[in-house]
Every structure is written in C-alpha cells, then in structure tokens.
Amino acid sequence: MSETTSQNQLPSPNGFTGSYFLQVWRNTSVTLTPESKSEFDENGEEAPTALDTVNSSGGFSLVGPDKLSVSYPSVNLHGHDVGVVQANHAAPMKRLVYYFEILVKNAGAKGQIAIGFTTSAFKLRRQPGWEANSYGYHGDDGLLYRGRGKGETFGPTFSTGDTVGGGINYDTQQFFFTKNGAVVGTVYKDVKGPVFPTVAVHSQSEEITVNFGKDPFVFDIKAYEADHRSRQQIDIDKISVPQDAGYGFRIVRSYLQHYGYEETLQLFDMASKSMVPPISLASEIGCGEEDSVYALNKRRTLRQLIRCGKVDDAFAKIREWYPQIIQDDASIICFLLHCQKFVELVRGGKLEEAIFYGRREFHKFKISSDxxxxxxxxxxxxxxxxxxxxxxxxxLRDSQRELVADAVNAMILSTNPNMKNSRLSMHSSLEMLIRQLTACFFEKRSLNGDQGEAFHLLRILESGKK
Structure with a gap:
C-alpha cells in the first residue's frame, strides 16, 4: 500500500504520540533553581548540606553559625554527655557512593571524636556506634563501633589536623572510612533504611568542621568510584554471552533508519558491508525492514529543515506530503511547530514579528491548559x-529543534499502515533496548530497598572518553 492510500488510517495527532513529545518538552523545561541545586543530587534526592540544629544533644555540643562546625564547650562527666550532631538530610541512596569528611581542628582533652552514620531514631546523647542501627569510627582508640558499646579493631587513631571521612558504597552494601585521603577499612551495612551522616565530640575543647562536598575532599572519591566501576566491568566481562557480530550493527542501523538519517545510514552501510550479514530485525523488534525505511527520504528532508530552523519550509512539505498530520491546526504537532517557528524568530532577532506571530497562532491553543x-x-x-x-x-538549543524533528518523524511513521504497534513510531529498537535495561536497573534498586544507582547511558559513554 502506498503512503498516500494510508493517510486516512492515521491515529489522532492528539493521541499518545503528540502527548509523549509534549511530556519530553516538559521534562526538559523542569530545572532546579540555583538556590536549590546544592541541596539536591542528580536523582532529585535531598543531600546533606549542613548540620541539623533543630534536633539537639542539649548543651553538650555547640554548632557554629555556619552550621558546619562543632565544638564541645564543657567537661564530660559520663557516657551520656556526648555532643552528637546529625546532618540536615539523610545520605542520598540512589547512587553508587555517598561520602563526607570532617577536619579535626582540635582534639581537645581526650580526643573522643567520632564520625559515622545513624538512623533518625538514634539517641543524640550517645556516641555513634554505641546504640543499635548506628556505626562509628572513633578517634581516641581507632576502633569501629557498630550497634554496641564494645568496639572492634579497625584503624589508626586520629587527632588534631587529621581529615577523616565516612562513606557508603551502595553496590557492595558497605560503610567505609578514610583518614587523610586513604581508606582505613570497611564494614557491612546491615541497615536498609536511610541513615544520617553523624559526628560527635566528647571532651573539653574538641572542635571539628564538616565538609559535605561544598569544598574538595581530601580523599579522591572520584577515583574510588572509577576503580569500583572498573571492577564491575571486569566482572561483567567474565560473563559468557553468545556472540552475534551482526546484531550490534543491525540495531544501530535500525536507529538511523528510524530517525531518517539517510546519508549517515548510507555511509554506515558502506563501512559495515563486509562485516554484517543482511539479516532482518523483524523478529527482534516487531517490524520489518520495509517498516524501518518507510518514507525515509521525506523524513530526512523534514528533519534537516527543522534542524536548520526552516520551520515554514517544513510546514510546506508536510502540507504537501502528509496534510492529515496538520489538518487539525490545534493539534499538539501543530503547537510544537508553531512554538519552534516563534523561537526561530526570536533567535533571528525578529522580535516584533515574533510577537505578531505568537498573537496570531497561540490563541487557538488557549482552550487547553496543557x-x-x-x-x-x-x-x-x-x-x-x-x-x-x-x-x-x-x-534556543539544538536539542529543542531535535525534539520537534523527532515528533514530526514519529507522526509520519505512525501513518504506516503496516506498523503493528503505533507506539513503535516513537522509539527505535535501540532506545527500546535501553529503556528495558533502565527498567531492569530500577527493579534491581527497588528489590535492594531503593538503594543504589540506576542505569545511566550518558555516564557510561562519558566513562569511555580518553
């Protein structure tokens, strides 16, 4: 069946395809304010930025105005006179590693300074590690305490001038502690819920400052993460997987076909001709070769026009080739194209023309708050x-042009009468594979108490850069 005869079978432009790309735009536009960025990590979790001055251990600790320094102003009399302070937020859990440090400015009379992790129910009058569900590395004896008053041999003592750190490796489910840039030791993390970075002082004149990442750490946490990832990769490489030299090429090829990169596809075919057998992806992704190349030349032309900011020319071609896509001038795809035309006018400094264009075209979309x-x-x-x-x-970024070009590309693919599932128009087989992989990582994290990182393709790609 020809492309022309399939036009009457087009799903509504206001259906899930247009809504999907509108949501992609919405996700792109959501950004954190400069004031809040420091309190959230890349996964949207609140991250510790200061010490908690609301929950207090009484008068046994004095938190400085910067909320990053702690001192012990009096003389301790017994074990319940500890000056304990937690961070203002629990350690983020949706990542590979969390880490913070303290600098011992003054070890005081006895050097009974501790660093560790505690739960929200921890008694703020006891050293971390002396109560259940708490862990603490103590400076006066170098012992590790975990849930009871008796410590175990762990590392060296620490005193004035030392920088000590505490971290969580969510992949290995371990706490680890450092001293002056070197790992002291690790201990299994048997607490599944959130824990708070915690510090304690317990003798006269003790004073410490805390670094939650605002300043560079003494310990090279990036190198620690990189080393752990390389170990992960070694383990992955040991897994035996049936070799299919052609599959990787075929799935990349389907990506180029899906998005209409015709010229790149031709070069790719020339480069891989001697290496890849001509095997169809039909059984693997639910569509055949004829579906992947559907309207390839026209999709390429429209993508190039939109990427060059020639929205009027793109409109003209769509009216000529696929008028049914824009026959509803209040549809989402029309809205995206009109917005991009407005943006291009602003980009070109034609502000008065942009105002006139916006008044003329945007009024028809006021019927929907979307x-x-x-x-x-x-x-x-x-x-x-x-x-x-x-x-x-x-x-004004190129990525916004790409979003609109992707939406137009998907709408054209959805006119293909042979496509068994119209949702295949939105994603290439490569993207569906990545989405499935991401979903598996999220499921793995869910089974692990919502701890650990998800799959991030960009991070993996950047890790391979020299």
Missing part, C-alpha cells in the same frame, strides 16, 4: 536581552 506553561516559556524569551542565558534559554 499548553499554558509552554506558551509562557516561549513568551518569556522576549523579556531578556540575552535569552540564551536565561531560565528559558533551553528553547
């Missing part, structure tokens, strides 16, 4: 002398 935030972001570009440096500057 578009309000996006229209406001576009309009906000007009308020800045340098919009590319503003909070809505993401609209």
């Amino acid at each position: 578009f309000d935030d996006f229209v406001k972001d576009c309009a906000a570009l007009l308020a800045y002398e340098q919009p590319q440096k503003s909070s809505v500057g993401y609209l």
Whole structure:
C-alpha cells in the first residue's frame, strides 16, 4: 500500500504520540533553581548540606553559625554527655557512593571524636556506634563501633589536623572510612533504611568542621568510584554471552533508519558491508525492514529543515506530503511547530514579528491548559536581552529543534499502515533496548530497598572518553 492510500488510517495527532513529545518538552523545561541545586543530587534526592540544629544533644555540643562546625564547650562527666550532631538530610541512596569528611581542628582533652552514620531514631546523647542501627569510627582508640558499646579493631587513631571521612558504597552494601585521603577499612551495612551522616565530640575543647562536598575532599572519591566501576566491568566481562557480530550493527542501523538519517545510514552501510550479514530485525523488534525505511527520504528532508530552523519550509512539505498530520491546526504537532517557528524568530532577532506571530497562532491553543506553561516559556524569551542565558534559554538549543524533528518523524511513521504497534513510531529498537535495561536497573534498586544507582547511558559513554 502506498503512503498516500494510508493517510486516512492515521491515529489522532492528539493521541499518545503528540502527548509523549509534549511530556519530553516538559521534562526538559523542569530545572532546579540555583538556590536549590546544592541541596539536591542528580536523582532529585535531598543531600546533606549542613548540620541539623533543630534536633539537639542539649548543651553538650555547640554548632557554629555556619552550621558546619562543632565544638564541645564543657567537661564530660559520663557516657551520656556526648555532643552528637546529625546532618540536615539523610545520605542520598540512589547512587553508587555517598561520602563526607570532617577536619579535626582540635582534639581537645581526650580526643573522643567520632564520625559515622545513624538512623533518625538514634539517641543524640550517645556516641555513634554505641546504640543499635548506628556505626562509628572513633578517634581516641581507632576502633569501629557498630550497634554496641564494645568496639572492634579497625584503624589508626586520629587527632588534631587529621581529615577523616565516612562513606557508603551502595553496590557492595558497605560503610567505609578514610583518614587523610586513604581508606582505613570497611564494614557491612546491615541497615536498609536511610541513615544520617553523624559526628560527635566528647571532651573539653574538641572542635571539628564538616565538609559535605561544598569544598574538595581530601580523599579522591572520584577515583574510588572509577576503580569500583572498573571492577564491575571486569566482572561483567567474565560473563559468557553468545556472540552475534551482526546484531550490534543491525540495531544501530535500525536507529538511523528510524530517525531518517539517510546519508549517515548510507555511509554506515558502506563501512559495515563486509562485516554484517543482511539479516532482518523483524523478529527482534516487531517490524520489518520495509517498516524501518518507510518514507525515509521525506523524513530526512523534514528533519534537516527543522534542524536548520526552516520551520515554514517544513510546514510546506508536510502540507504537501502528509496534510492529515496538520489538518487539525490545534493539534499538539501543530503547537510544537508553531512554538519552534516563534523561537526561530526570536533567535533571528525578529522580535516584533515574533510577537505578531505568537498573537496570531497561540490563541487557538488557549482552550487547553496543557499548553499554558509552554506558551509562557516561549513568551518569556522576549523579556531578556540575552535569552540564551536565561531560565528559558533551553528553547534556543539544538536539542529543542531535535525534539520537534523527532515528533514530526514519529507522526509520519505512525501513518504506516503496516506498523503493528503505533507506539513503535516513537522509539527505535535501540532506545527500546535501553529503556528495558533502565527498567531492569530500577527493579534491581527497588528489590535492594531503593538503594543504589540506576542505569545511566550518558555516564557510561562519558566513562569511555580518553
């Protein structure tokens, strides 16, 4: 069946395909304010930034105005006179490693300083490690305490001038402690819930400062992570997997076909011709070769026009080739194209023309609140002398053009009458594989008490850079 005869079978442009790309845009536009970025990690978890001054151990510790320094102002009389302070947030759990450090500015009369991790129910009048569900590395004896008052041989003592750190390796489920940049030892983490970085002082004149990552650590935490990842890779490489030299090439090829990169596809085919057998991906991804190359040349042309900012030309081609896609001028795909046209006018400095265009085209989308935030972001570009440096500057990036080009590409693929599942128009087989892999990692993390990191393709790609 030809492309023309399939036009009447197109799913509604306001269906899941358009909504999906609108959600992608929404996810792109959501950014943290500069004030809040320091309190959240890349997974959106609140991360410790200071010491908690609300929950107190009484008058046995004095937290400085910076909320990063602690001193012991009096003389201790017994074991319940400890000055214990937790961090203002629990250690983030959705990552490979968490780490913090203390600097011993003054070991005081007895050097009874401790660093460790405790739960929210911990009694703030006891040394970390002296109570259940707590762990502490103590400076006066170098012992590790975990859940009871008796310590075990662990590492060296620490005193004035020493920098001591405490960390959690969520992959190995271990706490680890460092002294002056070197790992002292590890201990199994048998607490599954969240734990708080915790410090303690317990004799007169003791004073420490805490570093939650605002300043560089003495211990090279990045090298520690890299070493652990290399060990993970060694273990992965030991796994025996049936070899299929052609599969990797075929799945990359299907990606190029899906997004209409025709010229790159031709070069790829020339480079891999002698290495890859001509095997179809039909049985593996649910569509045949004819589906992957559907309207390839036209999809390539439209992608190039949008990537070059020629939205009017793209509109003209769509009207000529696929008028059913934009026959509803209030559809999501039309909205995306009109927004991109508005952005291109701002990019070109044609502000008056952009205002006129926005007034003429955006009014038809006011019937739905789904578009309000996006229209406001576009309009906000007009308020800045340098919009590319503003909070809505993401609209001027090439990635926004790619998003619109992807949406148009998906809408055209969805017109293919032979496509068994119209949702295949949104993602290539390579992306579906990555999404499945990501889902498996999330499931693994869920089974581990929501601890550990998820699969991040960008991190893996960057780790391979020289």
